[in-house]
Amino acid sequence: MKYYDDIRIGDVLMTGRHVFTADEIKSFARRFDPQLFHLDEEEAVRSHFGALCASGWHTASVWMRLNVDYRRAESDAARARGEAIAQSGPALGVRDLKWFKPVYVGDAIDYKSEVSDLRVSNSRPGFGLMMVLTTGVNQNGVPVISFISTTFVERRPEKP
């Protein structure tokens, strides 16, 4: 993770792509969202979605996984270059989480994030707040999810 002071509004992260399988859609749904259109192909055909599709919470949680992996790879690369790594987190929350379209079996979702705002934290000395707009787009270029997350990011320590 970069230090707060090295991040700019407009910075873009291509967090990664995930292809949703029927098995993982059903597995998430059994635990967290057991509605028939997330569990059963035939029932889903009769629903307003028309086919088996992922829970919206699943689509959001998959982004979290890709984001953690991306940040880890970024930090590993920086460490390998001998650079210091900024602490980040915790996340404070998410604004405007929108599910535009269903995510169907086989859909490949590309998650892209863009820094939308930055401000120094009043409550936590040595940290800033980073607002990031994330969008997930399917293989047809259609947005399926977007949200704005707010996370603490460490400021670059002052030189003594």
Place this chain on the structure above:
Amino acid sequence: MKYYDDIRIGDVLMTGRHVFTADEIKSFARRFDPQLFHLDEEEAVRSHFGALCASGWHTASVWMRLNVDYRRAESDAARARGEAIAQSGPALGVRDLKWFKPVYVGDAIDYKSEVSDLRVSNSRPGFGLMMVLTTGVNQNGVPVISFISTTFVERRPEKP
């Protein structure tokens, strides 16, 4: 599910309680949020959270499960009384999802929802939009999560 026309602003649902175990916190984290403070007790002690705690996406997803179960029980009871059941969904999104405090192992979270706004849908004839403020509170009375969700709910069919 009640018909849109039978729902009032201020209606309250006690969606249910969930006690978070270490096993399920780690199981969610392995798939969706593999940060050390969600995976490993000892590493968590050294983190800013101070102990193993649930991913925020896990805390939200558990609400979804309780909500689906609650709605299903409500619909089953209405059906048993010979009443018609309104269609609901899909959910359009969530505003102002906030994670106030960590959810630690053994925490018992009570999820409560209150209808905060209602309006007739312009885009989907026969449906209204219901906005619901949900709050999760731990066994010490401390709020840990809140969000406002927006969902389509069927209107009562007009008599012919």
